[in-house]
Amino acid sequence: MRLTAPAAASLCLLATCLAVAAQQHGGADISREDMIRLYQDCDETRWPGGTEVRHVPRTPQEIAAGVVRRRALEAAWRERFARWRGGSPAATPRSAWRYPLEDAGSLLRNYTEPTGSHEALDIFVGRPGVEVRAPAAGVVVAAGDDWRGGWSRVGGLWYSGGGLSRNSGNGIILFEPGRGGYFLFSHLRAGLPVRPGDVVPAGAPLGRVGPTGSAAQPGHGRHLHLAYKEPGSDCGAQGVLVAQNPFQWLSAARSRERRSLDQALVARHPPQPARSGDRARGGR
Numbered sequence: 156m157r158l159t160a161p162a163a164a165s166l167c168l169l170a171t172c173l174a175v176a177a178q179q180h181g182g183a184d185i186s187r188e189d190m191i192r193l194y195q196d197c198d199e200t201r202w203p204g205g206t207e208v209r210h211v212p213r214t215p216q217e218i219a220a221g222v223v224r225r226r227a228l229e230a231a232w233r234e235r236f237a238r239w240r241g242g243s244p245a246a247t248p249r250s251a252w253r254y255p256l257e258d259a260g261s262l263l264r265n266y267t268e269p270t271g272s273h274e275a276l277d278i279f280v281g282r283p284g285v286e287v288r289a290p291a292a293g294v295v296v297a298a299g300d301d302w303r304g305g306w307s308r309v310g311g312l313w314y315s316g317g318g319l320s321r322n323s324g325n326g327i328i329l330f331e332p333g334r335g336g337y338f339l340f341s342h343l344r345a346g347l348p349v350r351p352g353d354v355v356p357a358g359a360p361l362g363r364v365g366p367t368g369s370a371a372q373p374g375h376g377r378h379l380h381l382a383y384k385e386p387g388s389d390c391g392a393q394g395v396l397v398a399q400n401p402f403q404w405l406s407a408a409r410s411r412e413r414r415s416l417d418q419a420l421v422a423r424h425p426p427q428p429a430r431s432g433d434r435a436r437g438g439r
Contacts, residue, residue, distance in 0.1 A: 185228060187351075190297040191320060193225045194328060194337060197390035200320070208321065215391065222394040232294045233332040239354040240292075246333030247291035249401075253358045254408040255340070255381055257286040262409060266400040274398035275339070275382035276405065283377055284363045287340055289329060290408065295353045295361075296337075297328040300345055302367045312372055323380070324368025327361050334385065337396060341380035342370040381405070 185193075192199055197218060199211045213221075236244050260280040265273050302318030302325045314321040319328070323341035327349065330337055344365025349355060364379050387397035 185296070185351075187297050187299055187319065190328060190351075193221050193228075194297075194339065194384070194396060196221060196395040197392075218390060218392045218395060222392065225396075226394065228296075229330065229332070229335065232296065232330055235352070236292075236294055236332045236354055244332040247331060247357065249404040250407065251357075252290040252401075252404050252408045253288060254405065254412045255288055255290050255338075256280065256364075256379060257288065258282075259409055259413065260285070260379075262402070262405060264402055266402060275341075275380050276400075276402055277378045277380055278405075279376050279378040280364055281377075283365065284344065285377075285379075286363055287343060287361045287379055289355050289357055289359045289361055290338060290405075291329075291331045291336075292356045293329045293331040293338070293354070295327060295349045295351055295355060296330045297326075298347050298350050299323070299325055299327075300347045301325075302345070304367070304371060306371045306373065312369060318367060320368070322369045324370060325362070325365065326368070329355070329361070336383060336385045336399075339380075339382040339384075341382075342366070342368050342378060 196213075198213055201209045201211060233244055256278055258280055260278045263277045263279070265277055266275065267273060297319065299317060299319035301316075303316050304312065304314040304318075304321065304324070306312050312321070318324045319326040319339075319341065323339070325343040325345055325347065326339065326341040327343070327347065328337055328339050340361060342364060343362040344367065347362045348360055349362075355361070364377055366375075366377065368380075369375060370378060370380075381401065383399050383401045384396035385399055386394050389395045389397045
């Protein structure tokens with residue numbers, strides 16, 4: 156996508172104005188709906204209510220303006236994070252991510268599905284209300300805690316508003332300021348402990364798994380839908396958010412935490428040395 160010189164100049168002016176506005180309002184002055192639009196970038200999916208879903212393509216100018224606005228907001232979020240941390244944010248290595256659930260669950264390799272690109276992973280759990288945790292320190296930039304929808308045999312999945320979206324249900328978008336990545340957590344129960352603008356450390360509780368969004372449908376089970384995006388190149392534009400497959404990083408995080416748990420259990424309950432009488436009986 157190429158912009159004319161006047162259009163590029165206008166976007167630069169817009170970026171300056173938005174950066175100033177974002178700093179003045181503390182970086183959290185964006186509606187949940189607008190944040191979802193910035194997260195989607197190349198096109199837009201709308202859920203006006205009921206059972207309807209519409210996919211709306213965006214013009215190159217709309218995409219470029221969205222990147223400009225998102226970058227201005229990110230500058231304010233980084234400033235807020237730096238005040239909390241006491242210094243400039245450093246990127247959290249993906250190899251240092253925390254596992255996003257208190258239980259190991261069943262981590263699926265379903266970033267790509269037979270019916271099309273899923274661009275996320277599902278982690279199924281064996282009980283309701285499993286705690287969801289931040290894989291890395293960051294800023295909560297969207298939180299939907301009022302999903303109103305359900306499923307019926309006649310109409311299927313229906314939606315009357317709230318949450319992050321019709322399909323996501325209650326959920327959170329977390330911005331990692333060092334790398335500029337975005338985590339999307341979907342299908343949470345009501346009662347989120349965080350709100351937009353909160354700065355959270357790695358491992359902080361973000362909510363609990365619940366049957367909202369498309370997870371309200373029969374057969375979808377209790378699971379966390381986790382997506383991860385970073386700035387890149389897509390739909391002919393630079394700087395848009397591009398989905399990444401986080402399976403290897405989440406799988407490694409789960410293995411690390413399992414080892415840590417095993418080591419903690421051994422430290423708490425070390426194996427007892429065999430008594431001399433036991434050794435003697437064992438040798439007969």
